Amino acid sequence: MESLENKQLFGILLLMTEQAAFRAPRQDNRRRQLLAAAARRLAHQGFRATTIRDIAGDAGMLPGSLYYHFASKNDLLLAVYEEGVRRIAANVDRAVAGAANPWARLEAACAAHLETVLDHSDYAQVIVRVLPQDAPEVSDRLITLRDAYEGRFKRLVDDLALPGPSDRRNLRLLLLGALNWSQVWYRPGGDTPAALARSFTGYIKHALDEAQEAR
Amino acid sequence: MESLENKQLFGILLLMTEQAAFRAPRQDNRRRQLLAAAARRLAHQGFRATTIRDIAGDAGMLPGSLYYHFASKNDLLLAVYEEGVRRIAANVDRAVAGAANPWARLEAACAAHLETVLDHSDYAQVIVRVLPQDAPEVSDRLITLRDAYEGRFKRLVDDLALPGPSDRRNLRLLLLGALNWSQVWYRPGGDTPAALARSFTGYIKHALDEAQEAR
Amino acid sequence: MESLENKQLFGILLLMTEQAAFRAPRQDNRRRQLLAAAARRLAHQGFRATTIRDIAGDAGMLPGSLYYHFASKNDLLLAVYEEGVRRIAANVDRAVAGAANPWARLEAACAAHLETVLDHSDYAQVIVRVLPQDAPEVSDRLITLRDAYEGRFKRLVDDLALPGPSDRRNLRLLLLGALNWSQVWYRPGGDTPAALARSFTGYIKHALDEAQEAR
Amino acid sequence: MESLENKQLFGILLLMTEQAAFRAPRQDNRRRQLLAAAARRLAHQGFRATTIRDIAGDAGMLPGSLYYHFASKNDLLLAVYEEGVRRIAANVDRAVAGAANPWARLEAACAAHLETVLDHSDYAQVIVRVLPQDAPEVSDRLITLRDAYEGRFKRLVDDLALPGPSDRRNLRLLLLGALNWSQVWYRPGGDTPAALARSFTGYIKHALDEAQEAR
DNA sequence: CATGAATGAGCCTTCATTCAT
DNA sequence: AATGAATGAAGGCTCATTCAT
Numbered sequence: 001m002e003s004l005e006n007k008q009l010f011g012i013l014l015l016m017t018e019q020a021a022f023r024a025p026r027q028d029n030r031r032r033q034l035l036a037a038a039a040r041r042l043a044h045q046g047f048r049a050t051t052i053r054d055i056a057g058d059a060g061m062l063p064g065s066l067y068y069h070f071a072s073k074n075d076l077l078l079a080v081y082e083e084g085v086r087r088i089a090a091n092v093d094r095a096v097a098g099a100a101n102p103w104a105r106l107e108a109a110c111a112a113h114l115e116t117v118l119d120h121s122d123y124a125q126v127i128v129r130v131l132p133q134d135a136p137e138v139s140d141r142l143i144t145l146r147d148a149y150e151g152r153f154k155r156l157v158d159d160l161a162l163p164g165p166s167d168r169r170n171l172r173l174l175l176l177g178a179l180n181w182s183q184v185w186y187r188p189g190g191d192t193p194a195a196l197a198r199s200f201t202g203y204i205k206h207a208l209d210e211a212q213e214a215r
Numbered sequence: 216m217e218s219l220e221n222k223q224l225f226g227i228l229l230l231m232t233e234q235a236a237f238r239a240p241r242q243d244n245r246r247r248q249l250l251a252a253a254a255r256r257l258a259h260q261g262f263r264a265t266t267i268r269d270i271a272g273d274a275g276m277l278p279g280s281l282y283y284h285f286a287s288k289n290d291l292l293l294a295v296y297e298e299g300v301r302r303i304a305a306n307v308d309r310a311v312a313g314a315a316n317p318w319a320r321l322e323a324a325c326a327a328h329l330e331t332v333l334d335h336s337d338y339a340q341v342i343v344r345v346l347p348q349d350a351p352e353v354s355d356r357l358i359t360l361r362d363a364y365e366g367r368f369k370r371l372v373d374d375l376a377l378p379g380p381s382d383r384r385n386l387r388l389l390l391l392g393a394l395n396w397s398q399v400w401y402r403p404g405g406d407t408p409a410a411l412a413r414s415f416t417g418y419i420k421h422a423l424d425e426a427q428e429a430r
Numbered sequence: 431m432e433s434l435e436n437k438q439l440f441g442i443l444l445l446m447t448e449q450a451a452f453r454a455p456r457q458d459n460r461r462r463q464l465l466a467a468a469a470r471r472l473a474h475q476g477f478r479a480t481t482i483r484d485i486a487g488d489a490g491m492l493p494g495s496l497y498y499h500f501a502s503k504n505d506l507l508l509a510v511y512e513e514g515v516r517r518i519a520a521n522v523d524r525a526v527a528g529a530a531n532p533w534a535r536l537e538a539a540c541a542a543h544l545e546t547v548l549d550h551s552d553y554a555q556v557i558v559r560v561l562p563q564d565a566p567e568v569s570d571r572l573i574t575l576r577d578a579y580e581g582r583f584k585r586l587v588d589d590l591a592l593p594g595p596s597d598r599r600n601l602r603l604l605l606l607g608a609l610n611w612s613q614v615w616y617r618p619g620g621d622t623p624a625a626l627a628r629s630f631t632g633y634i635k636h637a638l639d640e641a642q643e644a645r
Numbered sequence: 646m647e648s649l650e651n652k653q654l655f656g657i658l659l660l661m662t663e664q665a666a667f668r669a670p671r672q673d674n675r676r677r678q679l680l681a682a683a684a685r686r687l688a689h690q691g692f693r694a695t696t697i698r699d700i701a702g703d704a705g706m707l708p709g710s711l712y713y714h715f716a717s718k719n720d721l722l723l724a725v726y727e728e729g730v731r732r733i734a735a736n737v738d739r740a741v742a743g744a745a746n747p748w749a750r751l752e753a754a755c756a757a758h759l760e761t762v763l764d765h766s767d768y769a770q771v772i773v774r775v776l777p778q779d780a781p782e783v784s785d786r787l788i789t790l791r792d793a794y795e796g797r798f799k800r801l802v803d804d805l806a807l808p809g810p811s812d813r814r815n816l817r818l819l820l821l822g823a824l825n826w827s828q829v830w831y832r833p834g835g836d837t838p839a840a841l842a843r844s845f846t847g848y849i850k851h852a853l854d855e856a857q858e859a860r
Numbered sequence: 861c862a863t864g865a866a867t868g869a870g871c872c873t874t875c876a877t878t879c880a881t
Numbered sequence: 882a883a884t885g886a887a888t889g890a891a892g893g894c895t896c897a898t899t900c901a902t
Contacts, residue, residue, distance in 0.1 A: 030861085045348075046263070046346075046348075046349070048261070048263035048264055049263055049349070051895085051896065051897085052896075052897060052898085053895095053896075053897095061862075061863095062862070062863055062864080063896085063897080063898085064862075064863065064864075064865085064898080064899075064900085065861070065862045065863065067897095067898070067899080068861060068862070069861095072897080072898080073897065073898090131261075131399065133260070133261075134261065134264070166418075167406075167414055170406065170411060170414040170415065170418075171414075171418055173393065173396075173397070173400060174389075174393045174414075174415050174418060175393075176396070177392050177393035177394070177395070177396030177397060177399075177400075178388065178389045178390075178392035178393045178396070179392070180392070180396050180399075181388075181391070181392030181393070181395050181396045182388070182392060184346070184392075184395075185388060185392075191382075191385070196385065199382055199385040199389075200385065200389050203385075203386055203389055203418075203419050203422060203423070204418045204419060204422050205422055206421065206422055206425050245886075245887095266870085266871065266872085267871080267872060267873085268870090268871080268872095276886095276887075276888095277887075277888060277889070278871095278872080278873085279873080279874075279875085279887085279888070279889070279890090280886075280887050280888065280889095282872095282873070282874080283885085283886060283887070284886090287872080287873080288872065288873095460882080460883095475778075476693070476776075476778075476779070478691070478693035478694055479693055479779070481874085481875065481876085482875075482876060482877085483874095483875075483876095491882095491883075491884095492883070492884055492885080493875085493876080493877085494877080494878075494879085494883075494884065494885075494886085495882070495883045495884065497876095497877070497878080498882055498883070499882090502876080502877080503875095503876065503877090561691075561829065563689075563690070563691075564691065564694065597836075597844055600836065600841065600844040600845065600848075601844075601848055603823065603826075603827070603830060603841075604819075604823045604844075604845050604848055605823075606826070607822050607823035607824070607825070607826030607827060607829075607830075608818065608819040608820075608822035608823045608826070609822070610822070610826050610829075611818075611821070611822030611823070611825050611826050612818070612822060614776070614822075614825075615818060615822075621812075621815065626815065629812055629815040629819075630815065630819050633811075633815075633816055633819060633849045634848050634849060636808075636851065637848060637849050637850055637851050638848070640851055675865075675866095696891080696892065696893085697892075697893060697894080698891085698892080698893090706865095706866075706867095707866075707867060707868070708868095708892095708893080708894085709866080709867070709868070709869090709894075709895075709896085710865075710866050710867065710868095712893095712894065712895080713864080713865060713866070714865090717893080717894080718892095718893065718894090862902100863900105863901105863902085864900100864901095864902090865899100865900090865901095866898100866899085866900090867896105867897100867898080867899075867900105868896100868897100868898095869895105869896095869897100870894105870895085870896090871893100871894080871895070871896095872892105872893095872894090872895105873891105873892080873893090873894105874890105874891085874892075874893105875888105875889100875890090875891085875892100876888100876889100876890095877887100877888080877889095878886100878887085878888075879885100879886090879887090879888105880884105880885095880886095881883100881884085881885090
């Protein structure tokens, strides 16, 4: 209830701001509201359990009206997914840019990933919560989007100086799996996302590498 | 398909044996068929996308007939979940029993977990694929079941000799998360579950060993 | 729960008694149990809300087994209806036989009717609770049965010495309607059926007496 | 059938009026049609035997469409019940208002009750045909509604000048029972509802009272 | 832009009934 | 006599989607 009202208040504020300042088309607003409502519902309930009625209702709209802004439920999911990838990618890229060495970059990326998924963004959580198979008609595009994002981790892991012929692919899957699964057990109040990221990377970080890097 | 036929053959054998020897109820056969069909569908499509019609159809039955064996879709999910936990727990326990030291035990457990989820058992995959929230009316019991299983990993991790005050909880979450997420990316033909388990535990073990030496 | 068990105990007792004493065919017993269970359910829940499963379960039987004793749900209803008419008619006839004059006979009949319907017999209550239209395929026979019983009241009212050309049909409908509707509002603890009968007939008798005197 | 068409004609007239004058929501039309169809089915078949498909079909609608107007079958029943109470109460109140003394008022009330239930209104008949227990989830509200209406008869009976310590409650139950049961035996062509009301009240009307009142 | 109203396919579930054993 | 197992029709309800206004 309360978060619903917050959402609507937020929408109104956004509306006022935009009209006063950069005068984006009004339509964009409603679309954004719908997107936000969809993101929240999809993140918390998954694709099948989220109804068009839920989303439209959260945005203060009737179900039929939603179709003025989005052609279908699949389209809406796609739009949320895209926005989710955009946001988490931006956060991760920004975090990585500020880190000094490969291990620090990886840890920063993990922290940014976790923060975005767990605290900051319903959009990003959708990427983790909704499986491409849940919407078979657009699953290809969902997979493409996710891969585009996850490619960053391939590069981050490739940059590590690992001893011996380590299988970097598995290292990446180990880390990303742990990060994504966090959505199942994470509750606010325990370790922060940043602490978790430090902990997770810590467990796989090679002391020799540190020594190497320090050199 | 193939496993369904196996099931049926198995059923006939069982029937012959039973009549001669211990006379178990005939019913168990159809119930088991339904359970197997449900497990497959639930593992592959999730709870909401799986219909009673799907399951009954797979078992060669009309939808209404299913209700002779199970009281509701929730009950069916619960039965599959229980069987899933039973199977994966048995496999993990057996694997652990044959291993010599803490690290070997952990690796054996991971291998057994992955093998069960990825190759052997639709039942076990359901534990990973279906979130308790998907069936709110029985979510409590699903959580209890899952916790009963995962407790094993807590004990396995507690038995490790770790340097310093490592946070064992996060180590467990790192590993289990990676294992469970594998369901999203795993395709037969790449690394075997056993290889993946060795790889995952290996990264952590080496990292910790180095940390110890470095001190 | 408790009444269910009582029923079953009752059935067992009945079984023992009968086998020891007059050795009626065992089948009759089970049929009687089913009839009793059906009567209770039909009296309390009505025809549509009562299921074959309910009845069979109350008699300690599976639904399919019931069909050995009764050909259909309609048949079962019919049998209960017949027994109900038999019982209430017997009670009313016995009561009427012991009364001295027409008004006393009418009152006695009303008291017996109310006692049977409200306290003594689920069977009789079914006549009042289940409308013939509820089972269209046998409604004709239900109506015939009910009419056969209600004919008694026609005769009882005809025997009254009424002033002037009173419409005896309406008098009968007034009384019978009031009696039958009692099932809707009656709760044990208030007036007894006998008191109600005295009260109902009393109103009419006094009113008619006065009318006579006034002339 | 015929009244359905009347309903539709009425709807068109209403529409024309509305658009010119007070612009009530168009929706009311279809809702009213559904209500009328539900009332007819419920009055004739009872609650359990009436299906959503019946009602929607009568209103020229698909089953799912009905749920745009009513949230559930229970809700629909409730709405019909409310309308039934409104109508019969209004008719009774109007009739009572035009009568000169307590006995005349009671007779007028009975006549209005019978006319409404038997001839004029499917809505009102539902109050008599459908027992609150038939819809357990809303039985409380149904009882409240029925009580609110029947309270009128308590007051009407209390106003009578009766000789001696008469039990007015039983007098009320006698009358109301007879009135409500009429639904079981009434067929158009015999006594009119008004004649029945005169007949019923006549049987219990005390000559002394009349004398008293005449004084 | 949005609504009112409806569609139609599909969902989970119930239930009287059947029948081989 | 009774059971296990199934059937098939139906029931209440949901939901993505459409479309005239």
